Amino acid sequence: MLDYLSARQNILYPYRITPALKLDSNAHARAEALANACGIGDKLDRHPNALSQGEQQRIAICRALVTQPKLILSDEATGNLDPDSKARILELLFEQAAAASASLLAVTHDHELLPRFDRVIDFAQFREGVPA
Template sequence: MVRVENLTFGYGAKGFRLRVPDLLLEKGERVAIVGPSGSGKTTLLNLIAGILTPEAGRVSVAGTEVSQLSDTQRRRFRASQIGFVFQDFALLDYLPARQNILYPYRITPALTLDAAARARADKLAAACGIGDKLDRHPGALSQGEQQRVAICRALVTQPNLILSDEATGNLDPDSKARILDLLFEQAEEAGATVLAVTHDHELLPRFERVLDFAQFREGAPL
């Protein structure tokens, strides 16, 4: 599902640099990434999603070399193939929760906003405990509720790849378990791969594989 080969990326000539010699994620895998803050975990997710492009190397998702697509092609590919739970949620303040969840359907012609998609959005929201808050704007929601909206948005398109950047970071233990159950349930239903950045080591046994990001800094393949 994901292949990263000989990737290098840097922020400016003297800024942070990331090197990933080799990374392979199989279809349906549940993989966690751990490592110290500032080590490049979020940068890697952004490179896989095509939000950033590498200086060198290749990033492929579901057989498509994302790093070779144009900006427009990457946006459309990301909207239709990748569900991304951003660490800062990336919600649009001017849209109510329901429309934030359905936003991927508004930005790419590859997706059709039909009754099934709307029903799926409502079902996901109910499963996340925000079914009664779909008409509220982000400013009227708590941080935890905003996070759940972001999770629903990542899942609503039934993507092939789910990227999660601290998706459960602002939730209580019971909610963390429920959200992770939902992520894995939706991934299994769609045959999707899950790649999740987390600092919560109590969640690691739920994943099939754990990647220690310190190895990237040493140049070792994972």
Template sequence: MIEVRDLTFGYAGGGFRMRVPEFSLAEGERVAIVGPSGSGKTTLLNLIAGILTPEAGRIEVGGTEVTGMSDGDRRRFRASRIGFVFQDFALLDYLSARQNIFYPYRITPALTLDAAAKERAQRLADACGIGDKLDRHPAALSQGEQQRVAICRALVTQPGLILSDEATGNLDPASKARILDLLFEQAAEAGAAVLAVTHDHELLPRFGRVLDFAQFREAEEA
């Protein structure tokens, strides 16, 4: 599902550089990434999703080379093929929770917001405990509820790849287990792979493979 080769990246102004000689993720695999804050874990997810572009190297997702796409093509590819749970949720304040969940359909002509998609969204929202809050805007939701909206948005299109950046970070232990169950259940239903950044080591036994970021990247401070 993911093939990364000879990847290099640095932020403008220096201070951080990352090199990933090789990394791969099989279809349907569940992999957790651990490592200290600021080590580049989120940067790697953003590169895989095409939000950031590398200086050099190759990234393939589902057989498609993301690094060779234009900005618009990467955005459409991400919306239709990748479910991304952002650490800061990335909800749009002027949209209701329901409209935020449906946002991928709004920006991607390849997706059709049909009855099945609407039913799936309601089912996901009910499972996340926000089924009765879909008409509220983010400002009227708690942080945990906003996080659940972001999770529903990532899963509603049944993507082949789910990228999760601390998806359960603001939840209580019982909610963490329930959300992870939902994440894995939906991934299994869609045959999707899961690549998750987490600081919660209690969740690591739930994953098929755990990688310390230092095992497959090199970072240097300028």
């Protein structure tokens, strides 16, 4: 998260660093829609230091999804979120993945989430160095 960019600029940042992506009105509309879905639609013009840690995490998630990637890598994406936000973000992640026919690869300690994934690998079985 770049502290000198607003939430909106942070979300749209992938368009700045990827020449293949075109920053047009569709991108802006998608950024606003994602922010609204994450509950931070009214804070798009704020800078990260004026947002809570959870709000910053939601911006990071919006930034990951705004380019409609075919593969979404998620490492404890909901770790800093309250239960309501966590549910909302997870729903958003799954929605986006489905809409873009993308794969969602997530790392989590939250066992409640496991039933929602097509395939689960429990790394606990590798603790001794040999898979069970």
